[in-house]
Amino acid sequence: MRKLSMNELGRKSVEEFRQSEKIPVIAVMENIRSAYNVGSIFRTADAFLLEGIYICGYTAYPPHKEIKKTALGAEDTVAWKYFKNISEGIDELKTQGYKVYAIEQAVDSWKLGSFEVDDDKIAVIFGNEVTGVEQSTIALCDGVIEIPQLGMKHSLNVATAAGVVLWELVRAKISG
Numbered sequence: 001m002r003k004l005s006m007n008e009l010g011r012k013s014v015e016e017f018r019q020s021e022k023i024p025v026i027a028v029m030e031n032i033r034s035a036y037n038v039g040s041i042f043r044t045a046d047a048f049l050l051e052g053i054y055i056c057g058y059t060a061y062p063p064h065k066e067i068k069k070t071a072l073g074a075e076d077t078v079a080w081k082y083f084k085n086i087s088e089g090i091d092e093l094k095t096q097g098y099k100v101y102a103i104e105q106a107v108d109s110w111k112l113g114s115f116e117v118d119d120d121k122i123a124v125i126f127g128n129e130v131t132g133v134e135q136s137t138i139a140l141c142d143g144v145i146e147i148p149q150l151g152m153k154h155s156l157n158v159a160t161a162a163g164v165v166l167w168e169l170v171r172a173k174i175s176g
Contacts, residue, residue: 017077020049025169026098026123028054030086030137032158033129035060039070040159041126046074048170053078054093054123056086086125090140098123099142102133103165105154109146112165117172124165126158 012020027045032038038060045053055061061082062068062075083089093100099119103126124145127133138144147156147164156164 014073014077017046017049022051023049023170023173024098024121025050025166025173026052026054026093026121027162027166028056028086028089028093028100028123028125029059029158030125030133031057031128031131032059032126034158035064035066036070037129037157037159038064039067039072039075041162042067042071042074042078042080044159044163044166045078046071048166050078050166050170051121053080054089055080055082056089057084086134086137087140090123090137093123097121100125100140102127102138102141102144103147103161104133104138104144105146106138106144109144112145112147112168115145115168117169122169124169126162126165129158 025048027041027050029038029041032041038055042053060067061080067075081089083092090100098121100123103124125133125137125141127137145165147161149156
Protein backbone atom coordinates (compact mmCIF):
# COMPACT_ATOMS: atom_id res chain seq x y z
CA MET A 1 0.00 0.00 0.00
CA ARG A 2 1.14 3.53 -0.67
CA LYS A 3 -0.27 6.95 -0.03
CA LEU A 4 -1.76 8.70 -3.07
CA SER A 5 0.08 11.71 -4.41
CA MET A 6 -1.67 15.08 -4.75
CA ASN A 7 -1.90 14.53 -8.52
CA GLU A 8 -3.66 11.18 -8.04
CA LEU A 9 -6.42 12.57 -5.80
CA GLY A 10 -8.49 13.91 -8.70
CA ARG A 11 -9.36 17.14 -6.94
CA LYS A 12 -11.87 19.39 -8.63
CA SER A 13 -11.15 23.00 -9.46
CA VAL A 14 -13.44 25.63 -7.95
CA GLU A 15 -15.30 25.86 -11.27
CA GLU A 16 -15.60 22.04 -11.58
CA PHE A 17 -16.94 21.91 -8.02
CA ARG A 18 -19.55 24.59 -8.73
CA GLN A 19 -20.70 22.76 -11.87
CA SER A 20 -20.83 19.30 -10.22
CA GLU A 21 -24.13 17.67 -9.38
CA LYS A 22 -24.57 18.04 -5.64
CA ILE A 23 -25.92 15.67 -3.01
CA PRO A 24 -29.32 17.11 -1.93
CA VAL A 25 -28.29 17.64 1.69
CA ILE A 26 -28.03 21.01 3.43
CA ALA A 27 -26.18 21.47 6.71
CA VAL A 28 -27.77 24.12 8.92
CA MET A 29 -25.77 25.74 11.70
CA GLU A 30 -27.68 27.36 14.58
CA ASN A 31 -25.77 29.64 16.95
CA ILE A 32 -22.36 27.97 16.58
CA ARG A 33 -19.92 29.87 18.80
CA SER A 34 -16.65 28.82 17.19
CA ALA A 35 -15.82 30.09 13.72
CA TYR A 36 -13.26 27.26 13.56
CA ASN A 37 -16.13 24.76 13.83
CA VAL A 38 -17.98 26.64 11.09
CA GLY A 39 -14.92 26.39 8.83
CA SER A 40 -14.62 22.70 9.54
CA ILE A 41 -18.26 22.13 8.56
CA PHE A 42 -17.66 24.07 5.33
CA ARG A 43 -14.75 21.74 4.57
CA THR A 44 -16.88 18.66 5.27
CA ALA A 45 -19.67 20.04 3.03
CA ASP A 46 -17.14 20.47 0.24
CA ALA A 47 -15.70 16.97 0.70
CA PHE A 48 -19.17 15.41 0.41
CA LEU A 49 -20.44 17.70 -2.41
CA LEU A 50 -23.37 18.94 -0.34
CA GLU A 51 -26.01 21.19 -1.86
CA GLY A 52 -25.08 23.91 0.61
CA ILE A 53 -25.00 25.37 4.10
CA TYR A 54 -27.45 27.60 5.96
CA ILE A 55 -25.89 29.74 8.68
CA CYS A 56 -28.28 31.01 11.34
CA GLY A 57 -28.35 33.21 14.41
CA TYR A 58 -25.03 34.43 15.78
CA THR A 59 -23.01 31.81 13.87
CA ALA A 60 -20.03 33.45 12.11
CA TYR A 61 -20.13 33.58 8.32
CA PRO A 62 -17.61 34.38 5.56
CA PRO A 63 -15.55 36.36 5.17
CA HIS A 64 -14.02 35.51 8.53
CA LYS A 65 -10.36 34.71 9.25
CA GLU A 66 -11.07 31.76 11.57
CA ILE A 67 -13.48 30.19 9.06
CA LYS A 68 -10.89 30.66 6.32
CA LYS A 69 -8.20 28.98 8.44
CA THR A 70 -10.14 25.71 8.85
CA ALA A 71 -12.25 25.74 5.67
CA LEU A 72 -9.14 25.91 3.46
CA GLY A 73 -11.08 27.49 0.59
CA ALA A 74 -14.32 25.55 1.00
CA GLU A 75 -16.03 28.79 2.00
CA ASP A 76 -15.49 29.81 -1.65
CA THR A 77 -16.89 26.60 -3.16
CA VAL A 78 -19.84 25.61 -0.99
CA ALA A 79 -23.05 27.60 -1.54
CA TRP A 80 -24.25 29.23 1.68
CA LYS A 81 -26.94 31.57 2.97
CA TYR A 82 -27.24 33.50 6.20
CA PHE A 83 -30.48 33.88 8.18
CA LYS A 84 -30.63 35.97 11.33
CA ASN A 85 -33.68 33.93 12.39
CA ILE A 86 -33.50 30.16 11.87
CA SER A 87 -37.26 29.92 11.36
CA GLU A 88 -36.86 31.85 8.10
CA GLY A 89 -34.25 29.34 6.92
CA ILE A 90 -36.44 26.39 7.86
CA ASP A 91 -39.42 27.96 6.06
CA GLU A 92 -37.29 28.36 2.92
CA LEU A 93 -36.05 24.77 3.14
CA LYS A 94 -39.57 23.38 3.51
CA THR A 95 -40.82 25.54 0.62
CA GLN A 96 -38.05 24.00 -1.51
CA GLY A 97 -39.17 20.48 -0.56
CA TYR A 98 -36.57 19.65 2.10
CA LYS A 99 -37.36 17.52 5.13
CA VAL A 100 -35.69 19.16 8.12
CA TYR A 101 -34.20 17.24 11.05
CA ALA A 102 -32.47 18.44 14.19
CA ILE A 103 -29.35 16.58 15.30
CA GLU A 104 -29.98 16.25 19.00
CA GLN A 105 -30.68 13.88 21.88
CA ALA A 106 -34.45 13.88 22.28
CA VAL A 107 -37.46 11.79 23.16
CA ASP A 108 -38.59 9.75 20.13
CA SER A 109 -35.47 10.55 18.10
CA TRP A 110 -34.26 8.25 15.33
CA LYS A 111 -30.87 6.69 15.96
CA LEU A 112 -28.50 7.64 13.15
CA GLY A 113 -27.64 4.06 12.17
CA SER A 114 -31.29 3.09 11.79
CA PHE A 115 -32.57 6.32 10.23
CA GLU A 116 -33.96 5.58 6.75
CA VAL A 117 -32.80 8.22 4.28
CA ASP A 118 -35.78 8.00 1.95
CA ASP A 119 -36.37 11.73 1.53
CA ASP A 120 -35.04 13.16 -1.71
CA LYS A 121 -33.95 16.41 -0.08
CA ILE A 122 -32.83 16.61 3.53
CA ALA A 123 -31.54 19.34 5.81
CA VAL A 124 -29.95 18.71 9.19
CA ILE A 125 -29.55 21.28 11.94
CA PHE A 126 -26.46 21.36 14.15
CA GLY A 127 -26.73 23.45 17.30
CA ASN A 128 -24.63 25.40 19.74
CA GLU A 129 -21.60 23.65 21.22
CA VAL A 130 -23.01 23.87 24.77
CA THR A 131 -26.80 24.07 24.50
CA GLY A 132 -27.39 22.16 21.25
CA VAL A 133 -30.36 22.80 18.98
CA GLU A 134 -32.91 25.13 20.56
CA GLN A 135 -36.20 23.50 21.66
CA SER A 136 -38.12 26.12 19.66
CA THR A 137 -36.17 25.02 16.57
CA ILE A 138 -36.83 21.33 17.23
CA ALA A 139 -40.56 22.16 17.26
CA LEU A 140 -40.24 23.36 13.64
CA CYS A 141 -38.50 20.17 12.44
CA ASP A 142 -39.85 17.04 10.81
CA GLY A 143 -37.98 14.96 13.38
CA VAL A 144 -34.80 14.49 15.37
CA ILE A 145 -31.82 12.29 14.52
CA GLU A 146 -29.54 11.22 17.36
CA ILE A 147 -25.96 9.97 17.17
CA PRO A 148 -25.73 6.92 19.47
CA GLN A 149 -23.01 7.48 22.08
CA LEU A 150 -21.85 4.66 24.30
CA GLY A 151 -19.30 6.16 26.65
CA MET A 152 -19.44 8.41 29.67
CA LYS A 153 -19.59 11.60 27.59
CA HIS A 154 -22.79 12.10 25.69
CA SER A 155 -21.69 14.93 23.46
CA LEU A 156 -19.43 15.39 20.47
CA ASN A 157 -17.75 18.48 19.13
CA VAL A 158 -20.23 19.99 16.66
CA ALA A 159 -17.80 19.69 13.73
CA THR A 160 -17.21 16.02 14.60
CA ALA A 161 -20.96 15.42 14.89
CA ALA A 162 -21.45 17.07 11.50
CA GLY A 163 -18.83 14.82 9.92
CA VAL A 164 -20.46 11.68 11.34
CA VAL A 165 -24.03 12.65 10.38
CA LEU A 166 -23.25 14.09 6.97
CA TRP A 167 -21.19 11.06 5.95
CA GLU A 168 -23.99 8.69 6.97
CA LEU A 169 -26.53 10.69 4.94
CA VAL A 170 -24.28 10.96 1.90
CA ARG A 171 -23.28 7.29 2.13
CA ALA A 172 -26.94 6.27 2.14
CA LYS A 173 -27.67 8.49 -0.88
CA ILE A 174 -24.72 7.33 -3.00
CA SER A 175 -25.15 3.64 -2.17
CA GLY A 176 -28.70 3.79 -3.30
